Amino acid sequence: MKKTIITVVGKDTVGIIARVCTYLADNQINILDISQTIVQDYFNMMMIVDTNHTQKEFGVIAEELAKLGESIGVIIKCQKEEIFNKMHRI
């Protein structure tokens, strides 16, 4: 399974999760895990998603999510899972 980590950081506002999840659902991206906290009014979310069934290229998804982030006023990053696994797991 090809897993991707999506991180969303920015000022908290109504509907951030809804907008991101809608985009993912529209593109057949399944959410495997989701965790979220608020640190000093700042919204902090991490999603682990499965990108096996989407028709779009990784670069396109990353770009579209970044644009979606801009429209909500948050920063959305898309990274392949391996960088975190390699760094934090032996």
Added chain:
Amino acid sequence: MINIFEVAETNEMIEKENLDVRTITLGISLLDCIDSDLYQLNEKIHHKIYEAAKSLVETGEQISREYGIPIVNKRIAVTPIALVGGAACKTEEDFVSIARTLDRVAHEVGVNFIGGYSALVSKGMTAADELLIRSIPKALSVTERVCSSVNVGSTKSGINMDAVKLTGEIIKRTAEATKDADSLGCAKLVIFCNAPDDNPFMAGAFHGVTEADKIINVGVSGPGVVKTALEKVRGENFEVLCETIKKTAFKVTRVGQLVAKEASKRLQVPFGIVDLSLAPTPAIGDSVADILCEIGLEHVGAPGTTAALALLNDQVKKGGVMASSYVGGLSGAFIPVSEDQGMIDAVTAGALTLEKLEAMTCVCSVGLDMIAIPGDTKATTISGIIADEMAIGMINQKTTAVRLIPVIGKDVGETVEFGGLLGYAPIMPVNQFSCDDFVNRGGRIPAPIHSFKN
């Protein structure tokens, strides 16, 4: 599964602490390009490098996008040109034509440096070696991206003092030839002892003759990450300090290993090594000197500097070595002056001298690096400095290097600006006493007794 704190930690390292992969360097053997006809040779070199490296930059950028990790430089290292050009080059100008070909193909494939305009002369020079060395000032002044290196000593064979004398003169001539650009040519010229075959870092990278046809070597970097980690253990003892450096170096190196494996897979070129280095840049928060200050020094150069650097270097290696399946290159902490804001500050404050830097090179991965000296420094004095540094490398069985920039028209108290990753530097004073008679003796210094291990 990965949790939110681990993800945040990694992204913090990238976004705030300047964690990056400093370079993906594609090593390319040019031995199969050798031809006695100069035109044919240049054609073959161009064709081989272009075909091997045409997708290097794009692949690097693709990996960078997918993992969210900056890959700062994509570079090429080739077989030492003195070996490749020996059959075809009868004059210095012939060698310069190869430098032009390298520069042209570097522009075409989009890499910012190409290394390997080099000669390996630790025991003696062939006619081709000497021609190449003599052509370096011209080659570096008419090209933009070509980097040059000369290996003049090794633990196994001693120090070639004829080459040391010659390279001192060559550094001066290169400074003269590029004086309009503050002698920038010298920033692209390294004199080595025990030069590694698989170093991915410029200006000293070349593709050694012991290597495969093509190879991917990766240099990681992360002084800012180590510095930030150490801020959290202020006042703790050395055990805690060392453990923290090791853990951080492990994490940094794992990223390098991942990028190296990916690049290798996508370019279908075997993975060579990861160079576990702390390579600073002039950016604030990307400084090796700042780590040494965090360890407890007011400025680099204060008493205790050599010990602090020794432990830093050792812990970086210990942490990094388990994170990568193959390590190599220079591996350790780099201490260039112009490329590290903390080092520049130390020089400006009067805390750091050339002599202290020399002591520091005994315990770290490279040598006297990116140091600006007065333009009127004698060639023999430069050769003397090179000889000292080579002796440290030869006796301690380690790589040492000299990258000095005698800035023509400038003197102590003035500053020279190189721009970009090369940074800026205050001109440092050089010991004024003569070593002419020592340098002019000629011949070579025999290999040390501990080289006879057979």
